[in-house]
Amino acid sequence: MLDLDEAKLTQEMITLLENTQTMILATCSNNKVTARSMAVVNDGLTVLFQTGGHSEKIRQLTQNRNVALAAGHMQVEATAQVTEDPGKIQGFLAKYREKYPQYYAAYSGMLGEVTVVCTPVRVAIYRFIDGRPCTDVLDVTQKRAYREVLM
Numbered sequence: 001m002l003d004l005d006e007a008k009l010t011q012e013m014i015t016l017l018e019n020t021q022t023m024i025l026a027t028c029s030n031n032k033v034t035a036r037s038m039a040v041v042n043d044g045l046t047v048l049f050q051t052g053g054h055s056e057k058i059r060q061l062t063q064n065r066n067v068a069l070a071a072g073h074m075q076v077e078a079t080a081q082v083t084e085d086p087g088k089i090q091g092f093l094a095k096y097r098e099k100y101p102q103y104y105a106a107y108s109g110m111l112g113e114v115t116v117v118c119t120p121v122r123v124a125i126y127r128f129i130d131g132r133p134c135t136d137v138l139d140v141t142q143k144r145a146y147r148e149v150l151m
Contacts, residue, residue: 001146001147003146004136006145008145009145010045010138010145013045013074013138016072016074017040017042017047020040020071020074021039021099022071023037023069024036025037027060027080028060028064030063034056034060039096039099041095045120045140047069047076047078047117048095048117049115049116052110052112053112053113053114058116061082061116065080069118073125074125075123076122076123078119079118079119080117081119083114085114086113089117121140122138122139123138123140124136124138132150133151
């Protein structure tokens with residue numbers, strides 16, 4: 001294991017999130033795992049999205065707040081919090097409207113929409129460096145960055 005610059009890796013991960021249009025969201029409850037694409041925005045490493053308040057993902061999140069998100073070679077393990085209204089998260093609707101004007105127009109005014117705030121615990125990105133597969137890991141809870149060589 002090789003220690004990495006936490007600030008540098010954090011900024012790289014934030015930039016990747018800002019340039020990501022959709023992420024796969026995995027949720028689980030009662031031994032049933034489901035995954036789907038979500039249009040996301042971020043606030044630093046925090047990932048946010050809006051969805052219908054009566055969806056299967058929301059039912060699962062009420063039973064198990066642990067989620068995983070993935071885009072490309074990036075993986076995010078997070079804890080999700082469901083809010084009542086997308087407008088209650090400061091700045092969310094403005095970011096969502098800017099990044100997804102078509103979705104904002106179609107969904108943001110619908111009754112029953114909620115916002116999910118995914119607070120990261122661990123963020124990782126798979127890489128191939130010096131002929132070896134590895135994963136750069138940002139352990140958000142420990143404020144530590146390191147590289148795991150996979151072979």
